[in-house]
Amino acid sequence: MTTTETATEPTLRVYVYVWLGMLAIVAIEAVLVYAHVSSGMLLASLLVLAFLEAAVALRYFMHLRYEVPLLFWTLIPGLLLAFVMMNQFWADAARLNTLRFPIP
Amino acid sequence: MTMDSVSASITELPPATPHDHAPPESFLRKYVFSLDHKVIGKQYLGLGLIAVCTGMFLSWVMRYHLAFPDKAVPLIGWIAPTFAAGGVITPEFYLQLMTMHGTIMVFFVLTTAPFAGFGNFVLPIQVGAEDMAFPRFNMMSFWVTFVAFAVLVAAFFVPDGPPLSGWTAYAPLSAVGKSSGPGEGLGQTLWVIAIGIFCIGQLLGSLNFIATTLDLRAKGMTLARLPYSTWAWFITSMIGLIAFSVLLPACVLLLLDRVAGTSFFIPAGLVVSDAIQPHSGGSPLLWQHLFWFFGHPEVYIAIVPGFGIISTILPAVCRKPHLGPKVLIASQLAIAGLSYMVWGHHMFLSGMSPSSATLFSVPTLIITIPSAIITLLWLGTIYGSKLRLNTAALFCLGFVSVFVTGGLSGFFLSQPSIDTYLHGTYFVVGHFHFVMGVAAMFGIFAGTYFWFPKMFGRMMNETLGKWHFALTFIGVYATFMPMHWLGLEGNVRRYSSFPSDYMHGSLPLHRFITYSALFLGASQLIFLVNLIWSRFRGPVAPDNPWEATSLEWSTTSPPPFDNFGGVHPVVYHGPNEYGVSGPRGDYIMQTDPPVAAAPAATA
Amino acid sequence: MSDSAMTAGSMHGAAMEPSPFLITSRKLTMWLFIVADAATFGAILFGYGYLRFGSPNWTKPFTFSPNIINGLVMTVVLLTSSLTMLCGVAAAREGRSGATMKWLGATILLGVTFAVLHLREWTGMFHEGWSLSKNPMGGSVQVGALFFSITGLHLLHVISGVIAITVIAIGFRARKFTAGHVETTGLYWHFVDLVWMFVFPLLYLLNVR
Ligand code: HEM
Numbered sequence: 054m055t056t057t058e059t060a061t062e063p064t065l066r067v068y069v070y071v072w073l074g075m076l077a078i079v080a081i082e083a084v085l086v087y088a089h090v091s092s093g094m095l096l097a098s099l100l101v102l103a104f105l106e107a108a109v110a111l112r113y114f115m116h117l118r119y120e121v122p123l124l125f126w127t128l129i130p131g132l133l134l135a136f137v138m139m140n141q142f143w144a145d146a147a148r149l150n151t152l153r154f155p156i157p
Numbered sequence: 158m159t160m161d162s163v164s165a166s167i168t169e170l171p172p173a174t175p176h177d178h179a180p181p182e183s184f185l186r187k188y189v190f191s192l193d194h195k196v197i198g199k200q201y202l203g204l205g206l207i208a209v210c211t212g213m214f215l216s217w218v219m220r221y222h223l224a225f226p227d228k229a230v231p232l233i234g235w236i237a238p239t240f241a242a243g244g245v246i247t248p249e250f251y252l253q254l255m256t257m258h259g260t261i262m263v264f265f266v267l268t269t270a271p272f273a274g275f276g277n278f279v280l281p282i283q284v285g286a287e288d289m290a291f292p293r294f295n296m297m298s299f300w301v302t303f304v305a306f307a308v309l310v311a312a313f314f315v316p317d318g319p320p321l322s323g324w325t326a327y328a329p330l331s332a333v334g335k336s337s338g339p340g341e342g343l344g345q346t347l348w349v350i351a352i353g354i355f356c357i358g359q360l361l362g363s364l365n366f367i368a369t370t371l372d373l374r375a376k377g378m379t380l381a382r383l384p385y386s387t388w389a390w391f392i393t394s395m396i397g398l399i400a401f402s403v404l405l406p407a408c409v410l411l412l413l414d415r416v417a418g419t420s421f422f423i424p425a426g427l428v429v430s431d432a433i434q435p436h437s438g439g440s441p442l443l444w445q446h447l448f449w450f451f452g453h454p455e456v457y458i459a460i461v462p463g464f465g466i467i468s469t470i471l472p473a474v475c476r477k478p479h480l481g482p483k484v485l486i487a488s489q490l491a492i493a494g495l496s497y498m499v500w501g502h503h504m505f506l507s508g509m510s511p512s513s514a515t516l517f518s519v520p521t522l523i524i525t526i527p528s529a530i531i532t533l534l535w536l537g538t539i540y541g542s543k544l545r546l547n548t549a550a551l552f553c554l555g556f557v558s559v560f561v562t563g564g565l566s567g568f569f570l571s572q573p574s575i576d577t578y579l580h581g582t583y584f585v586v587g588h589f590h591f592v593m594g595v596a597a598m599f600g601i602f603a604g605t606y607f608w609f610p611k612m613f614g615r616m617m618n619e620t621l622g623k624w625h626f627a628l629t630f631i632g633v634y635a636t637f638m639p640m641h642w643l644g645l646e647g648n649v650r651r652y653s654s655f656p657s658d659y660m661h662g663s664l665p666l667h668r669f670i671t672y673s674a675l676f677l678g679a680s681q682l683i684f685l686v687n688l689i690w691s692r693f694r695g696p697v698a699p700d701n702p703w704e705a706t707s708l709e710w711s712t713t714s715p716p717p718f719d720n721f722g723g724v725h726p727v728v729y730h731g732p733n734e735y736g737v738s739g740p741r742g743d744y745i746m747q748t749d750p751p752v753a754a755a756p757a758a759t760a
Numbered sequence: 761m762s763d764s765a766m767t768a769g770s771m772h773g774a775a776m777e778p779s780p781f782l783i784t785s786r787k788l789t790m791w792l793f794i795v796a797d798a799a800t801f802g803a804i805l806f807g808y809g810y811l812r813f814g815s816p817n818w819t820k821p822f823t824f825s826p827n828i829i830n831g832l833v834m835t836v837v838l839l840t841s842s843l844t845m846l847c848g849v850a851a852a853r854e855g856r857s858g859a860t861m862k863w864l865g866a867t868i869l870l871g872v873t874f875a876v877l878h879l880r881e882w883t884g885m886f887h888e889g890w891s892l893s894k895n896p897m898g899g900s901v902q903v904g905a906l907f908f909s910i911t912g913l914h915l916l917h918v919i920s921g922v923i924a925i926t927v928i929a930i931g932f933r934a935r936k937f938t939a940g941h942v943e944t945t946g947l948y949w950h951f952v953d954l955v956w957m958f959v960f961p962l963l964y965l966l967n968v969r
């Protein structure tokens with residue numbers, strides 16, 4: 054049988070390290086909020102950290118790192134393309150502020 | 158050819174891997190809650206047939222009213238006494254008809270029939286599987302879709318009737334509720350729920366299609382040997398997977414706006430029916446973005462299965478290999494990717510940021526390239542072939558014709574400056590009826606004439622079929638071509654009539670279109686008669702009437718419950734082995750033993 | 761136990777081409793579902809960004825205590841539940857039924873804790889006057905609408921996950937489900953965790969007063 058549930062399996066220790074790393078990222082996020090950075094900077098850094106966490110979760114918790122690379126290429130780029138394209142929303146969100154009637 | 162003669166070429170394995178569900182005994186299990194992908198495929202096609210008849214009837218009422226604005230429409234006063242008393246069509250009722258026509262056609266005909274219907278019946282056989290990967294999900298997918306249809310149609314039977322916001326359900330009209338017009342109460346709520354349920358059904362179907370294509374392929378059926386229709390259904394599933402998952406939350410948010418007092422899509426200070434609405438802070442454009450983020454991929458969900466059907470039939474009727482199979486698949490993959498980059502071309506006139514308009518216009522122009530490549534590959538395949546001009550072939554040629562006609566008007570519409578003029582007119586109606594409506598319908602017809610023998614074990618009548626094609630082809634051009642002129646003249650769409658205003662001059666053309674539409678509809682009776690007659694009286698079909706290569710033709714017509722009668726087919730060839738010389742003649746089936754390929758070169 | 765209990769003919773014996781991903785159909789389908797679900801959450805989060813960006817009168821409802829503390833505890837709880845889930849999968853694969861039950865039980869408990877903390881927070885907010893259509897601070901009504909609908913969607917996923925893990929755990933003990941089922945459920949559970957990694961910073965941390 055070539056088909057197995059998973060290929061290689063990382064040890065529990067790896068998982069605990071990953072878990073600690075994710076907790077650390079969450080802690081950094083919380084500190085950032087109270088670190089008086091500008092709101093744009095805060096948003097950017099929170100997003101970067103969130104994507105970092107997502108990548109770690111995908112690679113280790115969800116084993117994507119241990120699957121055949123084709124699985125990654127089938128699943129992730131298309132999804133990312135969709136998200137990249139959704140950035141076209143912003144131009145209209147910004148215009149809302151200039152075009153909207155004052156709220157009664 | 159019989160099952161026996163092919164079984165020699167199929168490696169026989171001990172039936173140690175039985176179908177996980179035994180053939181069902183009871184009527185309910187066999188025909189209603191069946192797990193068999195063949196039955197489910199037919200159920201989807203049946204649903205599509207009911208839906209298309211309903212949708213077409215609605216369009217007749219609209220067309221009659223457009224041509225004869227002062228006359229009562231016959232019969233309708235009797236059918237719908239509450240909405241159209243005495244057969245008088247009010248502007249609101251016209252919009253209700255239009256909404257239901259569009260919704261039924263786009264979701265329950267053009268999505269269910271070519272994708273879910275034919276895909277379900279044919280895909281598992283073409284890859285050499287006994288059934289779908291998850292038969293229970295498959296059954297659920299159909300019944301969920303059926304419930305969606307029932308919920309949508311229920312809108313006809315609620316007091317205010319169906320909604321009037323079109324198949325795109327633009328907010329705030331669709332969001333503020335009852336006060337914005339008849340049908341915008343319960344009717345619109347039912348619409349939102351129906352489309353939400355529909356998304357779930359199609360997501361279940363897409364998951365199943367992808368898992369089946371990738372995991373249940375017979376020995377030797379490498380990805381490169383998958384028939385082109387299977388590739389097309391597979392790519393369609395990948396498009397649908399993300400498209401429907403975006404429409405689903407959009408529908409949930411719209412529903413919350415309607416029933417929970419939120420204002421996601423409703424701006425502040427909106428006055429409807431002289432009353433200021435208790436909403437603020439939302440954005441109607443957000444609905445349009447979310448809807449069209451789904452909506453443009455959706456038009457490809459409707460047409461890509463047609464690509465696959467045409468590319469499967471063309472080599473079989475041309476008796477030569479399909480030109481550039483790799484380019485064909487690559488172009489479809491490119492279309493799938495690009496279909497997520499162009500949605501804003503539906504919003505050029507919606508108050509969208511003009512800078513985004515450019516960013517949407519460019520990919521829209523680029524997406525015509527893979528579409529044009531595919532068309533050229535078809536033309537190259539047809540060029541110089543010994544075409545067997547049967548009905549399926551005729552509908553393939555018709556498909557190419559209407560797809561080009563509709564695609565050409567897409568070039569104009571993709572330029573924001575030109576679209577500003579054309580967007581609100583019949584030009585767009587002409588465009589999408591050709592490229593989406595009629596092209597996808599021609600795909601459905603071609604598929605029906607081609608696979609009917611496999612589905613029911615009987616041949617369809619070719620004479621009736623050819624008449625059906627000829628009249629349909631004429632009817633389609635006569636109905637939808639003049640719409641381009643109407644649009645260029647400035648004839649707006651979604652208006653119920655043009656009695657005495659500046660559009661009055663277009664009335665003769667509207668009359669012509671109405672006559673053509675009635676003629677077109679009447680010619681479909683030939684198809685219905687042919688279907689019913691052939692189902693019971695048609696000549697018994699051989700296993701491979703078209704001398705085609707893919708796996709569904711190497712089993713009996715109709716296939717046994719487990720598709721291959723307990724044997725596991727083994728594949729040695731690609732689907733494109735036409736115009737060669739093998740022991741069978743000018744083609745080699747995918748399951749033919751490899752030795753047959755050798756002498757081909759010397760012939 | 762072979763996969764045939766779930767899927768027709770997905771036994772990749774000599775009669776079939778191997779899956780290009782070398783995983784079971786069940787796992788592939790879970791991955792595809794996750795991609796679809798990610799698109800759903802992505803779309804709704806983009807909608808949040810859109811309406812927030814376009815609301816000049818946005819108000820930030822949260823303070824360090826109790827909201828952010830509560831949110832941090834919820835985050836730690838959910839992250840830890842991913843770890844217990846991984847232990848459960850490992851135990852299931854080694855056939856240690858008792859350990860599997862223990863770890864899955866811990867995961868369920870943590871999931872329930874998350875849901876309870878979340879609902880408690882919601883009730884607190886309701887008492888302050890927040891709702892889908894009301895903002896007690898007088899600013900944009902979108903604040904409550906987006907907060908409750910997005911966290912509600914996520915909470916729905918948590919609750920479905922808890923139910924799914926319970927069903928799978930019971931089935932695993934009864935030998936009706938395999939380690940493969942446990943792993944596939946785990947995949948879903950990690951995804952619910954992953955989504956929270958976006959919901960927490962975007963809906964809580966960016967809304968601190
Ligand atoms: C050849 C490539 C194509 C181009 C460049 C193109 C371009 C466009 C553009 C720019 C519009 C917006 C017009 C407007 O609303 O003002 C449009 C509308 C539309 N197109 Fe296409 N299109 C193409 C192919 C297709 C295909 C293949 C389909 C369907 C299978 C399709 C279906 C539709 C539909 C349904 C609408 C109108 C929806 C509505 O407003 O109700 N198009 N097209």
Ligand SMILES: [Cu+2]
Nearest residue numbers: 453500502503
């Ligand atoms: Cu489009």
